[in-house]
Amino acid sequence: MHRRRWLIHVVLRALSHRKGRTVLLLAVLAMASSLATALGIVSYSMEKRVAEEVRKYGANLIIVPDSARLDVGSGGLNFGVISEPTYLQQRQVEDALAKSALKAERSFHLRGALHHKDADIMVEGVNFSDVRRLFPWWQLTGNWPTAGEVVVGKDLADRLKLKAGDIMECAGKAQTMRLRISGIVSSGGEEDGLLFLALSDLQRALGLEGQLSLIRLMVTAGGETLKKSAASLQMLLPTAKVNEVRQTARTSEGLLAKVKLLMLMVTAVVLISAGSSVAGTMSTTVLERSKEIGLMKAIGGTRWEVMLIFCGEAAMLGVLGGVAGYLFGSVIAQFITRTVFAASAEFVPWFLFVSLGISLFLALLGSLGPMVSVFKLDPVRSLRGE
Amino acid sequence: MAIVYKMIPHILASFGIALVMFRGFSGRRSVVALTSIAGFVAGAAGAVVLFRVYRGTIPFGVIKTALGSGFLILWGVAVGVMYRSTGRGTAFIGGERFVDSSYYAGICTVISSMVAGAICMSRLPVADSSVLKVAVFVFGGGVLACGVVFAAKILEKRLPAAVTVTQSGMLAAVMAFLLMSSSSTLRLDLFSPLSMKVMKGIHDFVHQFMESILIPDHLFVQPVVWKYIGYLFGKGVGFWGGMIIWFTPVLLIVLANQLERLPSVAHVRQGAQRRKLIFAAIEARRFRLVIPMFSVIVFAAAAYQSSFPSVEYWDPKPVPVTANQAGEIFIPKQGEINLEDGKLHKFLFKQGGREAKFFVLMTPAGKLTVVLDACAICKPDGYGQAEGSVICYYCITLIPLETVGKPGGCNPVPISFTEKADGVIIDGMTLVNTWGATVQSTARVKEGGK
Amino acid sequence: MSSAFCPVKRERLLRMAENIIETNGLTRNYGDICALKPLDLQIPEGEWLSVMGHSGSGKSTLMNLVGGLDRPSAGSLQVGGKDLLALNEDGLARFRREFVGIIFQQHHLVPYLTAVENVMMAQYFHSVPDEAEARHALERVGLGHRLKNRPGELSGGEQQRVCIARAIINSPKLLLGDEPTGNLDHKSTVMVMELLKELRAEERFTVVMVTHNQEVAGWGDRTIYLDDGVLVREERMR
Structure with missing residues (x-):
């Protein structure tokens, strides 16, 4: 028989001989590595999700007129009622953007109210081609509008009992329009309560040619670069306010940080207690088996060879515990993300190695002390039963 | 030392x-x-x-x-x-x-x-x-x-x-x-x-195979299959x-x-x-x-x-250039920059929010070439010059100086230009359009259509 | 210096060829207690030597020293031409696995391994495990029907026979017995001793057996008596 196979065989025999202790150690190792794995998977997949969310929300810089107040609610961007409507000049903004040489996708917005059937409804003028590119999560039933057509937010459509194909008549300050509804849009955000029409149409209807109330920019950069871009744009647009949009992600990030901290502390405690419990169990095992160790040395095992057998046991426990910990940890991660974040965790295969590493490290570190005593044990005295 | x-x-x-x-x-x-x-x-x-x-x-x-x-x-x-x-x-x-x-x-x-x-x-x-x-x-x-x-x-x-x-x-x-x-x-x-040889070999093989046997949009070739074939070009x-x-x-x-x-x-x-x-x-x-x-x-x-070679590349900062009324860019051979010194010289051209990076290089054969700072395959990470060759930063392919100016593969995309006695003249529109087409296509391929 | 100018050394070399064990002033102290007083002992190759004495007379100490399990405090010790004092701990382990087989009073079998696996353990430390050979060795000691039993399922005599099979598996030159029959009844004792005699006839190993049983000592060629770490008497059987 091959030496290595024999070693594994002996290790398995020894482990199955002391089932209770083996199960206990396996449970401890699996628990420690599963918690660490769960922590890793949760933060990995949630961080990815938050990053995705940031990207999904499209704009990471917005430009609003200086006097406008920016109100941020949870889950989306709500703009508080502008007491004294002020506007940005479209041309001025375009010039500034060209001058700043910022690589950014842009979308121009004009917010206003139109009169429809004795009531005012909130309307937003946009370039639909920009919208389609920048806000891919808008779900549209029907078609994107062509000239003279609009899309209606889902909530608004429900309220006014509108459906695709209907014609609605809206009156602005400057002119009245007959608009055909080409589709119903739903985004899960404030867009659901708005009517969208082409920017130039709204500008004409409100008599605000060349005016904008909001510009959303998607700069392909993050962190410091983004701050710098914002600052440089601000210099070029003294009448406007350039804001970074991180708020949407901030709530999730805060929650994630708290959960991570909690798990980190729990994991640290568990790792320490697991390590000491492994050390304790292993040293009793070695004490109990000192005769066996003495025998192995007496029949010709060198100190290293005998230690290898016992290290093999620890390593075997570590591997088994690591695999179990990975499986269990994935389940825990799934549970946490489902209950806390209402999302599903990702399946991350390479965390198996993290889990294995932690479990092996704990098992070997815990048996470091016992291994030294195995190494030093005197065969004559241990065989005599001292 | x-x-x-x-x-x-x-x-x-x-x-x-x-x-x-x-x-x-x-x-x-x-x-x-x-x-x-x-x-x-x-x-x-x-x-x-x-x-x-x-x-x-x-x-x-x-x-x-x-x-x-x-x-x-x-x-x-x-x-x-x-x-x-x-x-x-x-x-x-x-x-x-x-x-x-x-x-x-x-x-x-x-x-x-x-x-x-x-x-x-x-x-x-x-x-x-x-x-x-x-x-x-x-x-x-x-x-x-x-x-x-x-x-x-x-x-x-x-x-x-x-x-x-x-x-x-x-x-x-x-x-x-x-x-x-x-x-x-x-x-x-x-x-x-x-x-590089392996990549080229596989590309050539797939091209041959596709062109002679599989017609694009073939009845039996599902889009999924094309996706996998696409991996062969990575x-x-x-x-x-x-x-x-x-x-x-x-x-x-x-x-x-x-x-x-x-x-x-x-x-x-x-x-x-x-x-x-x-x-x-x-x-x-x-x-x-x-x-x-x-x-x-x-x-x-x-x-x-x-x-990850630890070589220092000659990689000058792009010099901004502008076009004249006719939309032409003129770069003098002598002056602040000597175009004929055998080194690559990078330029940056901007027009109406669009831009293009390109470089001018005198090949060892003594011919001036104007090429984009990007190739038709890779992400436009640009090129640097090392002993006897330019290197594509993205795929770390060496391109001998002799072949700079020839199209294809990871060679920088050549730009047509007119050589005068005192300089070269490049059409700004062509430059920007070629850049746009090249970068857009490579960006789409590399980012997987995101 | 060549041996021609050093007749004493040369003589010792010659003697070594026939004596498997040679001690000169061999001493072992445990702290202040002197377990073995300076002892000169020669054991020729192939001899069966019984060592008798009361508990604490130093007989186990002698056996441990000869088997390379323990180190002497003073004196010289040559076993099979090797100077055991020159070997470090791992060197002694290597010496033991190739040269010495040990039979213990308490058998000392690994409890979670079967009879065959216990024999294979000795093979593993020596070189590579070989199950067929281990099985054959157990058949030789008459345990062909108990191969897959754990030590707990075997009687004392059977366990001792597993221990013998393990001791002889690596064809040692020297077999040490530490009261091998101490825990056995008369019938088993006779069986084990018969077995050892048979094996010795085939394998021609040297036996050093510690015992306090006069009858067991009688199986050997020569008996030495230790008392308080001193060789007091020597007796040749035939």
């Missing part, structure tokens, strides 16, 4: 080669020591002569050919060893006797240290320096070789006697060290050209293909060592004696694995060094 720093990988490689040779021909240490030094000096001197007589690519070609044939021989030996390990004997007439002779040891050592010496010299400015300085280089190389060989001899004596090396393992280690040594200079590097294909070719021989040697049969012990009556013999054979086999395994690591180091 810079020269000493540059020489470190080569000194290490020479040291490794000498070490392995001493262990491989353990009965003939003095022959190995002598031929190592002689071979190194001869190789260095030969390289100096080559570099001084033929300027340009020929000397590099010669060294590269030597390295390449060494690698091919390694492949052949690896396959042969593998074949032998399956139990089928291969006997060469008189081969065994020759391998045991000191001629064989001498020839092997001379050849490998000659290549090592030539690689060393290729790192030094031997072509342009004075004769005296070159003589100092060769002499210094010889002295260094002496030191390295004796250091190796001392270390070899301290290595455990159990670590033995087979002929195939020795070849693998020597090739590994030579390739590691050569991979530190771009012009001698074999791994990047290898992966950067990974060349890299992984190159990796396979790079590591297979040494891994075959490792495998052959493990498959080697244990000695027959049926004739030994005593069980304990029998087991002892088997154990000794297994131990010996395990120790024979040390050098090939180490070679695997050295091969990996060579591939790493080739993928």
